[in-house]
Amino acid sequence: MITSEKISQIARCALLKEINLSPKPGLVDRFDNGAHSDMDHALFLESIDAISPFFSLFYESGCASTSSKEALNDLRKVGVKCENAMFSATNGVNTHKGGIFALGLLCGASGRLISNNQECTIENVCIEVSRICDGLLHNDLRSGNERCAPPTAGQLIYRQYGFGGARAEAESGFLTVQRYALPAYRDALCDGYSAVESELISLISLISNNNDTNVISRSGIYGLNYAKVFSKKALNTLREKGFGNFETEVSEMNTAFISRNISPGGSADLLSVMLFLVDFERYFLLISSVIS
Numbered sequence: 001m002i003t004s005e006k007i008s009q010i011a012r013c014a015l016l017k018e019i020n021l022s023p024k025p026g027l028v029d030r031f032d033n034g035a036h037s038d039m040d041h042a043l044f045l046e047s048i049d050a051i052s053p054f055f056s057l058f059y060e061s062g063c064a065s066t067s068s069k070e071a072l073n074d075l076r077k078v079g080v081k082c083e084n085a086m087f088s089a090t091n092g093v094n095t096h097k098g099g100i101f102a103l104g105l106l107c108g109a110s111g112r113l114i115s116n117n118q119e120c121t122i123e124n125v126c127i128e129v130s131r132i133c134d135g136l137l138h139n140d141l142r143s144g145n146e147r148c149a150p151p152t153a154g155q156l157i158y159r160q161y162g163f164g165g166a167r168a169e170a171e172s173g174f175l176t177v178q179r180y181a182l183p184a185y186r187d188a189l190c191d192g193y194s195a196v197e198s199e200l201i202s203l204i205s206l207i208s209n210n211n212d213t214n215v216i217s218r219s220g221i222y223g224l225n226y227a228k229v230f231s232k233k234a235l236n237t238l239r240e241k242g243f244g245n246f247e248t249e250v251s252e253m254n255t256a257f258i259s260r261n262i263s264p265g266g267s268a269d270l271l272s273v274m275l276f277l278v279d280f281e282r283y284f285l286l287i288s289s290v291i292s
Helices: 004-020 040-051 052-064 066-092 096-115 122-132 138-149 153-161 164-171 177-188 193-208 215-241 243-259 265-291
Strands: none
Touching: 004 040, 004 052, 004 164, 004 215, 004 265, 040 052, 040 066, 040 215, 052 066, 052 164, 066 096, 066 122, 096 122, 096 164, 096 265, 122 164, 122 177, 122 265, 138 153, 138 164, 153 164, 164 177, 164 265, 177 193, 177 265, 193 215, 193 243, 193 265, 215 243, 215 265
């Protein structure tokens, strides 16, 4: 039997893998605080402990919903409580707002799949997330541009560059993860890299392709372009010179990102999404093989 505790465990594990992955350019990890002066590895662990109990509630909310459209409002109610728990644990520091949004949706979508006896695959859970978020970008950013004064940072970035950030990623069914992170991860494993090495390769692939609104809000469009170019260069190093030189270049990226206040937090959240999806599908493939 599939339990809410198992889905919660998968989500928590995704966050732990993301924060423990080191080095990560501009991001908090086990080695340093990246481009952040208000948070560190220990704070992230405290935050994960605070928000983890809510993942089962996201799942149960998805199970109880009668439609994808209804699910979003219910998930948002849980999300507000989860964010409050995070801010309480971190003394007001935003460590996981993006992660709560993305993983909350995935847990809720998982609940809807399971309660409706649908096959639990990466494709299906991403489709369900897209259905839950149908119209989200229009309602929150496009229409919001007209009615919100003053506009939020997300609305300003969307107005100027057309990048929808986390909302666009969710409404698309996490296409950036499906197109770039998952193939990079699977190819790396096939090439003989370890799971952790493959995670780092996936993160750099995400940074090289993701229009990360977190980077734009901190460092402008030039910071985003810089991050993409540096990441592509690191991936070329991986192909031409191997993982050791690649990891050295990632460390150099970290130094450069810190000096430019670049923190690709949106890509870090998408890495957590990928890690959830990988473990989600692996678990249900295992269950299916046992049953058959």
